[in-house]
Amino acid sequence: MTTKEKSYQSLPAEILWKEELDWLELYDQNPKPPGWRLSPATVVTFIIGTDEPLRMPKGKKLPSGTNATLRVTPKYVGNRSLIERCTVTLAGERGLMLVGEPGTAKSMLSELFAAAISGTSSFTIQGTAGVPEEAFRYGWNYSMLLGKGPVPEALVPSPVLSAMRQGAIVRVEEITRCMPEIQDMLISILSERVIAIPELEIMERALQGFSVIATANLRDRGVNEMSAALKRRFNFETVPPIADAALELDLVKRQTRNLLDRSGFDIPLDEEITQAIVTAFRDLRTGLSAEGWTVDKPSTVMSTAEAVSVSVSMALEKAFFPSKDIHSAFPGYLLGTVEKDEPADRGKLLAYWDGPVARRGKNDDPVWKKLHDLKDVLK
Template sequence: MSEKESIVQSPSAEKKYEEELTFLSALPGNRPTGWALAPQQIVSFICGSEGEKLKRPNKSDVDAPRTLEITEKFVGNRALVERCVITLMGERGLMLVGEPGTAKSMLSELLSAAISGSSEMTVQGTAGTDESHLRYGWNYSALIAKGPHAEALIPSPILLAMRGGKIGRVEEITRCLPEIQDALVSILSERRLSVPELNTTEYAKPGFNLIGTANLRDKGVSEMSAALKRRFNFEHVLPISDFDQELSLVKSRTNTVLPKDLAKNVDLAVLETLVTLFRDLRNGVTNEGWAVEKPEAVMSTAEVVQVVAAVVRNHEHFPKKSAMDHVPGYLKGVVIKDDQSDLDRLLAYWDSTVKRRAENEPLWADLFAARNELTT
């Protein structure tokens, strides 16, 4: 395979962070049966080593550097990540719930990559998900030719996770119909799956568990059956609360999203302005304590990164007087999805907060001058 063919847009976490995972596997610690890393190393992998270079023992014969700083991947509460790891050691699954764009999927992928060395045993929940996606299906031509036999069975990613003692993931679980979701009840409580057609039972190996993610905007969490809810420990993932943490995440994500030559042109003041703007609209109040009417739309960190990247690209290819001139156009795309009254809220924000800041701050003055772009 040529180098170009082997490059993908978004490699899995276990590929992307292969060196860190190999390095962490050489550090001491008690690993639960079936796990690739000890709990402390999993938390270090996800939350980073806080600027410290970790050192691995001399005698370990892994192909990794002797010392390595572990990058911070999930920005947020370390205790939450610890609880996630502890939950996955127990008999319940882990359910990550929260607003869109709060890194639930990212956290679930990082946890499974660190625990199992693989994050690919994943089912994407949709209204069309059926039992075969969570249990097993059949290769019908093999079934017709020879009747039910083991080779005709097509295991779901969850069954593969059970067989391999790995973490299975169900993304957007609440988008599946409740009666389909309930296929997971017996898998989680009995840790086995019966296959009546073959008169056999598949048993989960040690290390198997499930991570579900659910988006609170989908409003489906309340419709999950009580039986299934009881088989998961719920963790709420919140938007990043600290300004500096969010700014530094947006900076580093922008660096990875944009090509190097563009990323180096990103002005920190532009980033600060956009992070401030998104936080005002998300929180409904500014740093100065001024009230802001919150739009219905999702104003997550992921959206900030998208807008920053689009503004920088646009300014590079079709420059205007100020980079800020491009902001209203992209902001409209984020804020005004299906609720036109969100445009009024945005205009009200412009006429209050943006206008007030424009008196003293040049970038906010540029933003205010571009107000027309919101209505055209």
Template sequence: MSSTKKKELPVILREHAESQFADELAALAETDDRQRPPNWKLSPWAVTTYLMGGTLSNGAVIIPKYVGSRRLMEIAVATLATDRALLLLGVPGTAKTWVSEHLAAAVSGDSTLLVQGTAGTAEEAIRYGWNYAMLLAKGPSLDALVPSPVMRAMTEGRIARVEELTRIPSDVQDTLITILSEKTLPIPELNTEAQATKGFNVIATANNRDKGVNELSSALKRRFNTVVLPPPATVEEEVTIVQQRVASLGRALELPGDAPAIEEIRRIVTIFRELRDGKTEDGKMKLKSPSGTLSTAEAISVVNSGVALAAHFGDGRLKPVDVASSLTGAIIKDPVQDAIVWKEYLETVAKERDDWKALYRACRETL
């Protein structure tokens, strides 16, 4: 007697936005009666609602993906409905990649047409490559051509994403000029071209701390409409972002234990903001700033690491001792100068706050 063992499907660690929020996108499509640009899955209004959150006429609740200025998101969405590409610019941790992914998911239903910019990114990543076995066997042909994500987006009328554009070598960046201005990609080897269909556009992201690494040429800059994503304007905004992302990551990673207390998140966010701004929240004391960016993304990482420690090696409740090591590691990038800044902050600010005593002691023990 034989038995067959059912093969278990792998559990995806992080689903793409269009899969993770498929129910929300479907609910928006169902109630969306506004005009949609060619090949868009939703209208610009619905795309903005998907990003900013809200309650629909059918009662469906859309959770916010971006906490900040609605006007910025409206400008970004409106740009994608024109013939200009969109450049999301900002310091690290301002949700540029997050916004890029969700925009592509809502507009095209596909956020995977992605070029990751690095110093080693070649022209083929933006234009096309070749299947060399087929190329040697049959010579240049459409069958031997391997389209890039950008080329696929052109022919399918979708959104292509280019991450960290200023990390890409300048000569490779300029490959985008013809694509963005003429909406065509020449294929000289085949004496033909790929033409963009309606719905095609590009979202690029860039870190303004990288200015001068591979600065965009003026010709390429003119092809983009730039939207600067600022750090969260208030403590409350940043706390909300950290709380939402930590909860989402906790569900994805199946971390046991309680949700982190809002007070612990607020302390971490306050530390990051004060060190970033070079002054205390009340403005009464000037502070030295460390060399790192201390972004919202890093605050999320600190809290998430603490949640994992509390869940697996504690009682499930996030405590100062759980975040102290990650907090110190996030702040001290330069072992000499940043250590001085952190010690000074602990002694002059954290130590003096009555409800911060446990955090002060836990952080001092890490130094």
């Protein structure tokens, strides 16, 4: 990664994982669908990662400085067969629609698929109510149009048209936030793989490798309001929250570590507090604690993504205000997450404090005891 790249707050997956992707491209011996950078099996390996290092087949000429082995970083934590089905969909004629609760890594997955399959995740439409038709088809550079008339140079391609020209994946984030008639532009694009440009009297045809990944949030109004014709052109896959507590804890620790490293400060990660954050998020998300106690669930989603951000905020708070006790910030951050959709859910968090938090404290768990003592913060 160059110094300039390191200075950005976020990087596209193809830059972030460039070394792995280049290595895997060299390693890949399997047949690739037309227009794909990696074979389907290697796409899955890239996203799920490997426990053991892979070894480059003998006889491959490696660029200098490249290792003969690579342990592929696990990126998506979850079901391998979900990733396999998504990969198969993308090699076929239908688009891939990732739906799920907020913060379940739908956007992350769409970016990883685009980077692994097409080498770029930049053909993207961010769905909002204001997205115009031009975002799905094409627009014009009006000063050029006025001067020269409708010439090819005056045409401004949409991300969809650019992806079709390159045989790449286009991502439509939060598709259900776009107006239905705008969403429906994709119907003919997905069935005929062509955009007609009558002003230039041409038809632009998609190159092999073109496909669409859309994401939609189940909490947003909308998936049901998509037209039946558009729904039929997508394979729907639901991305669930992480089922396994240990895997979720691992992920939150890993991502907190990465984000803290990027902050430019040398900040330690408090394992016990991170564990408590993940436990509280899971209890409130699922309505059941690991001990089997029922928990009254708040109406908001308690996503893994938010658990990461609470854990990062707490570590930063401790680093910036060293005299403060690390536990003291936890109830406040948790309350912020719990009551964001429904302020009355503060009562449910208080009940959680009186129930599982108190019981764990009484069982001489020092972290939960300290947390219980901080109950007043919630009032």
